[in-house]
Amino acid sequence: MSEIADKLIDWYGVNGRDLPWRRTRDPYRIWLSEVILQQTRIAQGMDYYLRFIARFPDVGALAAADEDEVLKLWQGLGYYSRARNLHRAAQLVCERYGGTLPADYEALLALPGVGEYTAGAVASIGFGLRVPAVDGNVLRVAARLNDDFTPITDAKQKKRTTGHFSEITPEDRPGDFNQSLMELGATVCLPNGAPRCGSCPVQHLCLGYHHGHAEILPVRAAKRARRIEERTVLLVRCGEEVGIRRRPKTGLLAGLWELPSLEGKTGANELRARLSARGWQVEKLLSLRGAKHVFTHVEWHMSGFEVTLAEKPAGLTFVTPQALRESYALPSAFRAFLSVLEE
Numbered sequence: 001m002s003e004i005a006d007k008l009i010d011w012y013g014v015n016g017r018d019l020p021w022r023r024t025r026d027p028y029r030i031w032l033s034e035v036i037l038q039q040t041r042i043a044q045g046m047d048y049y050l051r052f053i054a055r056f057p058d059v060g061a062l063a064a065a066d067e068d069e070v071l072k073l074w075q076g077l078g079y080y081s082r083a084r085n086l087h088r089a090a091q092l093v094c095e096r097y098g099g100t101l102p103a104d105y106e107a108l109l110a111l112p113g114v115g116e117y118t119a120g121a122v123a124s125i126g127f128g129l130r131v132p133a134v135d136g137n138v139l140r141v142a143a144r145l146n147d148d149f150t151p152i153t154d155a156k157q158k159k160r161t162t163g164h165f166s167e168i169t170p171e172d173r174p175g176d177f178n179q180s181l182m183e184l185g186a187t188v189c190l191p192n193g194a195p196r197c198g199s200c201p202v203q204h205l206c207l208g209y210h211h212g213h214a215e216i217l218p219v220r221a222a223k224r225a226r227r228i229e230e231r232t233v234l235l236v237r238c239g240e241e242v243g244i245r246r247r248p249k250t251g252l253l254a255g256l257w258e259l260p261s262l263e264g265k266t267g268a269n270e271l272r273a274r275l276s277a278r279g280w281q282v283e284k285l286l287s288l289r290g291a292k293h294v295f296t297h298v299e300w301h302m303s304g305f306e307v308t309l310a311e312k313p314a315g316l317t318f319v320t321p322q323a324l325r326e327s328y329a330l331p332s333a334f335r336a337f338l339s340v341l342e343e
């Protein structure tokens with residue numbers, strides 16, 4: 001075994017955090033934890049993980065669920081396509097493998113939403129297969145260990161790092177080795193120029209540390225600027241109910257429920273005229289505090305209006321605020337406009 005693997009596994013045995021998904025070798029639970037933790041910090045992810053496990057204790061239970069229920073449980077994590085893929089993959093596992101995840105890296109990789117990192121994590125931790133699991137954390141650790149200034153966003157770099165860790169992954173404890181690397185990246189070799197090299201078990205082997213580069217590595221390619229979209233969001237009320245609608249089946253937040261909105265920023269008078277032109281009978285129009293929501297490639301800059309209607313128009317589904325809270329997965333981009341429902 002390489003000295004790095006040796007040191008990291010020993011360190012992990014003593015310092016690894018006690019987390020619910022580390023108390024199991026159940027590949028389903030490991031898969032679920034990895035998908036959830038791609039979206040969020042551990043503290044928040046833990047609640048989601050426990051809720052998912054309580055509701056869907058195995059692949060079969062997840063596969064049999066209604067998609068809307070899965071999305072509702074996922075609400076707040078964003079990237080809803082990942083929840084859909086998780087659900088679809090569970091159904092495929094039932095169809096192809098009788099409800100048990102396959103103990104095969106390539107077969108895992110072929111499931112919807114399962115990339116190299118997730119397949120590697122499930123294969124190594126859940127099945128003890130000798131495959132690496134390289135994510136952004138591990139790429140950062142590798143760049144520092146090797147004093148490597150190649151941008152970690154470069155696909156070649158990921159390939160090289162995967163190859164390097166494939167060679168030094170021990171036969172007998174691949175899952176522990178992968179988890180030790182992830183744990184080092186999460187708790188010691190921290191991002192944004194703040195590694196805790198004084199607590200690092202592989203400091204003596206770290207070229208970045210010895211050359212004084214630990215804090216400036218890794219290098220990232222410059223990001224493209226996000227596109228800004230202005231929107232006017234409508235909290236439509238009629239009697240005790242609120243109007244929502246489904247988004248289109250493709251594109252951003254595909255197929256999810258949303259508050260209706262108009263492109264661009266619209267003033268009260270113009271909005272009243274536009275809604276009247278649609279045949280909406282507006283009784284009251286109140287301006288709401290604006291909000292901003294950042295997606296990966298686009299930012300929504302939103303203004304908002306509470307619109308009280310005399311009659312329910314076609315094209316919207318009207319639900320009570322309680323039903324909206326409990327049964328509909330509304331993306332967090334719209335959450336800022338719901339606070340008036342609590343008043």
Ligand code: SF4
Binds near residue numbers: 145195196197198214
């Ligand atoms: Fe990261 Fe510092 Fe350890 Fe190197 S010595 S691996 S930079 S924490």
